[in-house]
Structures are given as C-alpha cells and as structure tokens.
Amino acid sequence: MSQEIKNVIVIGASGNLGPYLVDELVNSKFAVSVLTRATSNSAFHENVKVFRTDYSKSSLLEALQGQDVVVSAIATFSTQQQKTIVDAAVKAGIKRFIPSEYGVDTSLPQIPKILPPAQPKVDTVEYLKTKEKSGMSWTGICVGAWFDWVLEIGNGLMGFDIHTHTVTIFNSGDQPYEATNLRQIGRAVVSTLLHLQETENKYIYVNSFTVTQNRVLAALENATQKKWVVKKDTVERLAASGIEKINDGDVSVGTVDVITAAIYGHGAVNNFGEKIEKWNRILGLPDEDLDTVVRGLVEKARA
Template sequence: MTIKNVVVAGGSGNLGNAVVKELLKAGYKVTVFAREDSTSTFPSEVSVRKVVYGSVESLKPALEGQDAVVSTLATVAVGGQNPLIDAAVEAGVKRFIPSEFGINTRIVEGTAIGQLLQGKIKTVDYLEEKTKANPGFTWTGVSSGLFFDWGLAYGSIGFNKSTKTATIYDSGNEVVQASNLGFIGRAVAAILANEDKTANKYLSIGSPNFSQNEVLAIVERETGEKWEVQRASTADEGKIGLEKLSKGDYSAFRNLLRERIFKDGAGLSAKGDNSANGMLGLQEESLEDTIKAWLRS
C-alpha cells in the first residue's frame, strides 16, 4: 500500500465521520482539515489541521507529506474545491477523491437536476484537466446514491417510524442506488488500497440498494402493523421541481431527485456491470439488518 497518509476535508459531517472511522480501521494515518472556527472533536489518533479552504497558501503546507485527499465537504462548498485541488497538485499528493458521494453527476448534463450540480460536474472536469497536465496526480469519483441509513433516520427515504407512515412514489418497485455511510467509508479505503485499478475513474457503488416496496414489507413485518401509505407521482415531483427552479428556489433539488431516482424505469441502481462493489472487494450490506437497526434506534 503506497498510499498511507490521508487527509479528510470536511471530516466532521455525517459522511466525513464515517470515512475517518473506516480509514482508521483500514490502517491509514488520517489528518482532518477543519475550518479555523471549527470546534469539532475527533479520535485521539487523528491529526487536525485548521485551514482556509479558499487559500492555496493555507492549504499547500498542510498537504505536504500527504498521499491522498478525500473531500467530504458539504454540498454548499463543493463548487469551491479548486484551491484544494491546486494545493494538492503543488504538494505532490497522489490521489484526490472529490465530494461526489450522491447521484452520478457524469450522466446528468442537460437535465434540470444537472443545473443544480454544476459545482460537482465542474470539479471533476477540473480534476481531469489537472491529471492530464500532472501525470503523478490522479483522481477517483464515487457515486454512492442515497445515504440509506442516514436517509431512514432523517426521512429522505420516505418512511416515518414515529407515525408509521410511508410515501411511495409511482409503483414503488424501482430499485434505487443507495449506500450506508459505513459502506461508503469502506469503499473509500478500498479505492486507496487499489490505487492502480481506480486511478482516474468514476465509480458507482451501492449497498444496500432498495425499492420502497421492499422497505415497506420489512417495516410492516418487523413492527407487526400495517403502515399508512400515501401514493405519490414522480411526474408531479418533477413539475414542482421545475417550477421552483424557474424561481431560483434551490429546494427544487429534493423534488427533482425524487423524480430521478424513484421513477419507474429509471434504471439507476448500482448493480451488476453498473457497480464497482465487486472490483473493490466490498461485502454487501443487509437491507433487512439496516432497517431493523433503524427501527430499534
């Protein structure tokens, strides 16, 4: 393993915490970058460096001696990753993993949701330019779909255990790309361990992928109760999203996302040839066990 020293930018968030945890488990030496006003705490074995993300001058010395950068910066900051990339190139970093970790942004050009993801799209474009000019610098993009365990807890999957209600879009049979946070962390560790196979590639992962009807069947079985189901249309979500977007309301993203992933026939799940799970040697997560853990929490 030639990549040993790894920086996680944005390591205090839900995903960042999971990535830090799994990198430590895999034996990497981890440094977390934090903003100067951050009060976040980390495990004792993690080094913390306060940086200014918009300043190459601040970032470059903090990146000296580092082999890889994993960016888990929140969506509002993803369009500002270029200084971090520039500093990584100048410091001799080998691998940069940008803040993707959602839907595949390489296949959304020309769509409404693609308009809202320009920061991510342009970041990967910029990485491709940098690797051509600097052969020792490489990147890997990761699409992980919905954050499944997080989405159960915060309602983005469409299920509320307190009220035992569910919102099911279209038929509810579409298989959706999703990943638990820990699974994403393990994928990042595996990408760095397989640096030759993963260099300058955009990978899709996912586990557990799910359909809403599968989730509904499991929660009803585990609770022993019928849940109240509200039927909804992804076409309606799309219309609402477009209307919001026309008014500059960026909450349109949630509506456009529901249309994109839950629509019957979307075909966007990370399975078979569409998945890098096997290449990375990742063990599949259990849909049933994840849901049981959520119901117990």
C-alpha cells in the same frame, strides 16, 4: 496496506458522512488528518491531526503538504470550493483526489438538466481530468441514496418517516434504485485506496443493496409489525416542483426535491446495473441484508 499511500487528509470530516470515512481510514491504519474551516467548532476522532483553513491558497497548501490522498466529503453547497483545493493538491504532490460525490451518477449527460445543484460536482471532476497529466489521479464514488442516514432522520426525508410509520411512494414504487449505508461508503473509500490502479481516473459504483421503495416498505412493515400509511406522488411532479423552487430562490428545499426524484428514477441516474456487481466485487465490499439493516434501524428508532 498499499505501499504508496500512507497519509490521507479528509475534508468535511465533521459532517454526516465524514466521521464514517475517518473511522474506516483510521481503522485501516492510514495516518489520517482532517481539514476544517478555521471558524468551525467541529470535534474530531482522537487519532487525527487537525488542520484549520480559511481556504486561502497558502493555508490549503500548508495542510496538504506531505499528504498522499485528499478525500473530500465537503458539504453539497460548498462543492464549488473544490477547484481551489484541487489546485493546492496538485502543488502539494497529492497522488489521488476523491471528490465529494457519494450519490447518483453525476457522469451522465442528463445531470445538468435534471439535477442542476450537482453542476459543481460535475465541474470538479472535469477540472480533475485536466490535472491527470500532473500525476494526480482521481476517483468519483457513486453510491446512490444514503440508506441508513435517510431512515434514521425519518421526518419524511426521501419519503420515509420511521417515527410516524408514514411513507410517500413515488410512481409504482417498483423502480429499482441503489442504496448504501454510510459505513459501506467508508469501506469503499478505504478499498479504493487499496486498489489504486483499478480505480484510477474513473467513476466507480458501489452499494449496500439495490432496492425498490415497495421492498423497503415491506421490510419496514415487517420490522415494525405495523401497516404503514401510504401516500402517493410521482417523480415527475416532484422534480418539476423542485426546479420551480430552485428558480424561485428556495434552493435547499428545491434541491432535496430534485435529489429525491432522481433517487427514485427521474432521469435514470440511480440504477447502476451490472457496474455494481463489478465494483462491489473488485473492492471486496461485504454483502448487506436489507431486512437485518431495517430491523436494526427500527430498534434504534424505538430506543
């Protein structure tokens, strides 16, 4: 383990991603704490120290004092709260801040137009950049779509329904996109803390695999031994409908639409090219096999 980094506090540890981050950090022998809302009923890993906060400056400072790293996996619609956390982190002498990113490449200039709900994420990193001189560095981790999480939910999320064997294919279905399993994100966070210099003050790009919807469908048909029902749509239609819903106040449904469109190619923000090979190698992330992962998910869905 790194000589410099010992104490890590995770925010959003009770969410969809957080438990994987905590698990990987605990297994890598970091001393892990979690920061949770005072009102939250969440349960946590037995080997973590729990700090409750009302997100006031004083309670944040109390929790962050003595920590080396903040790993934020705060909910999408709470990412604007990270600026207050950044301020407390600087005061507490935090060395590295990992903001709640874990998706498409929000460093790109087209993001505000194609993915308006990601603006607070962009603002957080811009704010982190203004704090670099204070000695607190940051790393934004881009992972593309959450592969196992999406398929396990089924229900048509991002087009796939593993329970009814139905899929919506966007455009040709041949658009390559980045996809990452949740545990691989946990490994990427741990490895970032073991490669502090290489990952300092930048976005990094990791995945489990680069896939296409048609390739995923083939793996699913093979694993289920069934022909799936295929519906067709376009990312352009979905993105426009998502923006319309957001503008009409239906923000959460509209956000899912614009994110899904962005995952499958709208705006060219989810195909990281040669950066993937570079960062997976630097961080030493294991290769994962699409067919093996899909078979496991199909078995789990049957159980």
